[in-house]
Amino acid sequence: MRVLQLFLERHRAGVSPILSSIIIKLYVLFLFTSHMVMSEEIKNQTDLSINEILRQTRWIIRLRWLAVGSVFASAALLRLFFPYRFLPVASIALFVLVYNFLAWYHYKYCSQNSSLCEEKDIQLNLQTQIILDILVIAWTIHLTGGVQSEVVPFYLVHIPFLGLAISRRTLFSHVGLITAILALLFGLEFYGILPHGDLGTTPDLDLYKDFQYIARRWTTITLFLLLGTYITNYLGTQFRHLLLAEQKALQQSESLKKVAVSLGSTLEWKETLNVILRSINELTFSDSAAIVLINDAGAKIIAGQGIPPHLINTTIPVAKWSHYKVLFKQNQSIITQPVNEADRFWKAVDVPKIKCSLYAPMISHNTALGILIIGSKIPNLYNKEDASLVQSLAHYAALSLENSQLYENARHQALTDGVTGLYNVRSLHNNLEQELTRSKRYGRKFSVLMCDLDKFKSYNDRYGHLAGDDLLRDLAALMTSVARRSDKIFRYGGEEFTILLLETRREHALVLAERLRKSVEEHEFILQDSGEISHITISIGLSVFPDDANAVKPLLKAADRALYKAKENRNKVFSYADC
Structure with a gap:
């Protein structure tokens, strides 16, 4: 320990900037990394439960505490040799520790009272933390040389890379915030109102007074951020679309396989139809689905998901419901979005707020058996791919009904007398x-x-x-x-x-x-x-x-x-x- 102390005292002038630079850069790098993870949490929050989001985010905050603790430990160790050099670093770390502690406390409260917390509250909290991170890093840039700071490249690399994880709207709002803050700090630095610091660096003191240099520096940073974020966001969006398409295709294949297995392993048509409806809801993100048989009395609901249970096996009138005539005539699916006046089914089954519907005819051997209907509260949700998928599953439903009818006929013939119709x-x-x-x-x-x-x-x-x-x-x-x-x-x-x-x-x-x-x-x-x-x-x-x-x-x-x-x-x- 004494040898280390003598070495640091002898090389105080050279070691101080190096050590402070290492600590600051490592800490800023960690802030950027956790910033990326938090942004990923925001993007994926609709795919996770509230408790799962809270659990993951609290783990991120615990890791941040570990990083802040490392900064404090480093500052405390080196404070013996450089009493005031690391005070600004410790102040920044303390600020991060405070607002992360408040966020952690909020998440803990939400996890214990999940009924009182909504997803939008969690999203707002996450966005607030990310904005505070941007402010902390901007202030770190100011303390480490301002316009000449070595921390600026972190922004130039990290923010465009962030475009792979978050939405374009959120991304450009971050870019706007960053460029505005940097313009403010560079301006205050230029006019001498708020001189920059020299933590971990030995800046050229004349450059921050050169307006053309500052303007070129800020313009370069802004253009790089805008162009970089646009390119990476475009690539990230295309990659996510390909990934989602692959996952959806895999899910569709698994669902069709499940339906086929159910169709081949059981003659209980109700079980098969419920498997079909559950698969459709999962694959198309629908809120409600039903299978109806059309007869002279109306539309008899024989299976349903997301509709009142007491309506199963009931018949609703279809006198003013024109879709079923067009379906059987054209023998192809119909998408209605938004729901129009002709779409009276959801009103009849008392399912409100349906914004779009998809109808698929169930036809087997040129015989119209019924209609498969799905609905969603999200406007303009369905597309041609969904229509093709639902039509395929409607064909499976028609086969299930036909097979069950043949089975019931065979079972009836096996248990009844052909002359009198009585049991045998x-x-x-x-x-x-x-x-x-x-x-x-x-x-x-x-x-x-x-x-x-x-x-x-x-x-x-x-x-x-x-x-x-x-x-x-x-x-x-x-x-x-x-x-x-x-x-x-x-x-x-x-x-x-x-x-x-x-x-x-x-x-x-x-x-x-x-x-x-x-x-x-x-x-x-x-x-x-x-x-x-x-x-x-x-x-x-x-x-x-x-x-x-x-x-x-x-x-x-x-x-x-x-x-x-x-x-x-x-x-x-x-x-x-x-x-």
Whole structure:
């Protein structure tokens, strides 16, 4: 330590400017770097949550504290040898420390009370810090030689480079502020009102009095800043556009892949349509989206994102909504921006402040199925690329609806009887298994009616099999009208029918069976070809769970045994308990 002290005392005149210059330049470089990071935070604040912005900015301020602390430590160490040389540097560092501490305190308050802070408040705070940084660096230029300061090149390099990170409007406002401050300082220096300092430099004292030199210096700085910032901002904008286009293309590819996987892995059309709508909202930055089916009654909303949930599966009138006619006629997407009088959909679904809409027809095999609609509160948001993307996803939505319709048709055919339209024997076993499990769990009873047409073979022989099919359809309709809403009717096979009476005891089941038998007996069945009236009767067997059996097959066997006893006399109702 003593050797260092003797060396510094011997070379005081030469070491002082060198050390002060190093400290000042390193600190100004750090201010510029953090200035760049803060500007990047402002640009990206719409892509981050408020808490994330606050967290990152507070880390930047902590790093600034570290730099300020280094300045103080350097000044304190060298103060032993150069008592007053570093006082201005320490004063600047103290000023930076104060306003950064205030900013940090504000961010901490916002992070603890995020509901009270808005993004515009955070942006204002960041911009204020950056402007204060510009003032600090300008004053540092004045203290380090003014018009001849070695810190000026930092401005010439840093500000144009900053054009890669921030918007053109913000950038040129910074350039205007810098050139105005430098003009003021150079002018005050020229007239001797505010002489420059000589920290870290040995300036030529005559140059600051040369007006032509000052004018050329200021003009060169201004032109360099304007031209440099314009070029770098243009390059940065083009680079960001390319990057955004690449990211958007990647997102679109991933979303289309997700939709295709969903379409191939599930036949639940509601799930697929919701995946499509979520993907569209993410890719096009939309606020609301819906899929509607057009019919004679109007537009039925079958899926939606960002619209009131109670409107799903409701129908809205389209008498004055002209878009859907043009969509199906032209078979291409329509963008309405701003929303005009013909665009009545968003008013109908009570979604306010929609500024632009995009409509895409859902057409499959030349059949119009519906419309995919998206809307945004940002004016003029959608373009041709968005229209092409939404049209592709509308095609996926149409395929999903078509596949689900085919699946439902196949499922309906597999579980229903083709002649009567009633559930078939496969559906009977499925329903019995479910009801058996439920009744066991809750300790409840249910009944089964096994019904058989009397002398149906003679009817077929007399009138033909087609008339027999007509009779079965008429009988199914009659049984449906007599049964309760909770009862389920199945065609067991041939002329046999089964009725499942949920939560029904034996005495009530016998009453219902008797009412059905009497209704069939009194009904007039009319032959479609000749108009001849015929009468038929049915026999009914009854079994009850768990009194007669506690499994599906034994329960059906008990009902069939009771039916056999009823068929001995025909047109009767018989219970298994009486067998």
